[in-house]
Amino acid sequence: MTAEIINGKEIAKRKKQEIFVEVEELKKSGVTPGLAVILVGDNQASQTYVRSKQKTCKELGMHSVLIEYNESVSEEELLRKIEQLNIDGSIHGILVQLPLPDHISEMKVIETISPEKDVDGFHPVNIGRMMIGQEAFLSCTPYGILVLLKESGIELEGKHVVVVGRSNIVGKPVGQLLLNENATVTYCHSRTKGLEKLTQAADIIIAAVGKAGFITKDHVKQGAVVIDVGINRNSEGKLCGDVAFDEVKEVAGYLTPVPGGVGPMTITVLMYNTLKSARDSLSKLQRTNS
Numbered sequence: 431m432t433a434e435i436i437n438g439k440e441i442a443k444r445k446k447q448e449i450f451v452e453v454e455e456l457k458k459s460g461v462t463p464g465l466a467v468i469l470v471g472d473n474q475a476s477q478t479y480v481r482s483k484q485k486t487c488k489e490l491g492m493h494s495v496l497i498e499y500n501e502s503v504s505e506e507e508l509l510r511k512i513e514q515l516n517i518d519g520s521i522h523g524i525l526v527q528l529p530l531p532d533h534i535s536e537m538k539v540i541e542t543i544s545p546e547k548d549v550d551g552f553h554p555v556n557i558g559r560m561m562i563g564q565e566a567f568l569s570c571t572p573y574g575i576l577v578l579l580k581e582s583g584i585e586l587e588g589k590h591v592v593v594v595g596r597s598n599i600v601g602k603p604v605g606q607l608l609l610n611e612n613a614t615v616t617y618c619h620s621r622t623k624g625l626e627k628l629t630q631a632a633d634i635i636i637a638a639v640g641k642a643g644f645i646t647k648d649h650v651k652q653g654a655v656v657i658d659v660g661i662n663r664n665s666e667g668k669l670c671g672d673v674a675f676d677e678v679k680e681v682a683g684y685l686t687p688v689p690g691g692v693g694p695m696t697i698t699v700l701m702y703n704t705l706k707s708a709r710d711s712l713s714k715l716q717r718t719n720s
């Protein structure tokens with residue numbers, strides 16, 4: 431048996447078409463969704479992702495603003511800019527590209543973004559609301575994974591999901607999102623003992639460890655769904671995930687590739703969150719005026 435490869439690029443393209451139509455509809459009410467992206471320093475990968483976010487905004491007819499700072503920018507200056515953007519009516523979404531230089535507290539930055547414009551879904555208010563099943567901005571990579579699973583027709587209710595990795599931006603929120611879908615969730619991490627035994631019991635594995643080829647065929651039950659969130663470079667400098675793709679595809683039922691799996695969904699969901707924020711601000715305005 432060979433796994434069905436989930437084509438994230440194709441699903442992202444379809445979703446972007448839907449978003450484009452909804453943006454056009456919203457514009458008829460005089461509101462153009464606006465996204466502000468803050469980039470600090472000259473990390474090459476971050477520059478690529480930010481360019482891609484801007485390009486996607488343009489394709490979808492959204493307004494986008496890029497604010498770039500030198501690596502040495504002070505935390506104070508960055509926070510001041512966020513506060514300005516929080517009250518800028520043309521901006522519905524604010525994101526600060528991560529990672530940030532060591533002298534800037536990521537948590538302080540995230541907490542300064544208004545929860546109503548936190549389209550990355552990283553603010554503790556949005557994380558907390560998501561945890562208790564209330565409406566919130568959902569973090570882009572976890573939400574992207576949920577959309578991929580649903581669009582691929584993969585049932586979640588009652589399924590055993592094993593999340594390998596416990597970062598605040600992927601591991602923890604994706605487990606919680608899938609729990610909200612009535613999956614049974616086990617979290618594993620670097621100190622988990624007997625990892626293979628746990629992953630072998632999984633119907634769905636979410637690999638978010640950040641180590642190239644970490645999940646091998648020995649971790650995977652026949653027919654399981656394997657979602658690869660890793661973005662690593664192998665010894666030849668080639669982009670690869672956390673899953674040993676060639677061997678796992680012989681065992682898994684469904685598998686996401688890297689590139690072309692989860693990655694393209696991250697930016698698509700960001701666009702969706704920005705559209706949602708613009709719509710919410712219009713509704714708020716209409717309520718105030720009525």
Ligand SMILES: Nc1nc2c(c(=O)[nH]1)N[C@@H](CN(C=O)c1ccc(C(=O)N[C@@H](CCC(=O)O)C(=O)O)cc1)CN2
Pocket residue numbers: 478479525526527528529550570571661669688689690691692693694695696697
């Ligand atoms: N503020 C944020 N910072 C970061 C986030 C985030 O969601 N918000 N996530 C990552 C980077 N990221 C978006 O910002 C991101 C990563 C990967 C991709 C993607 O499409 N990957 C492609 C491969 C691209 C390549 O060739 O390098 C794929 O997997 O097919 C999009 C967005 C960390 N920072």
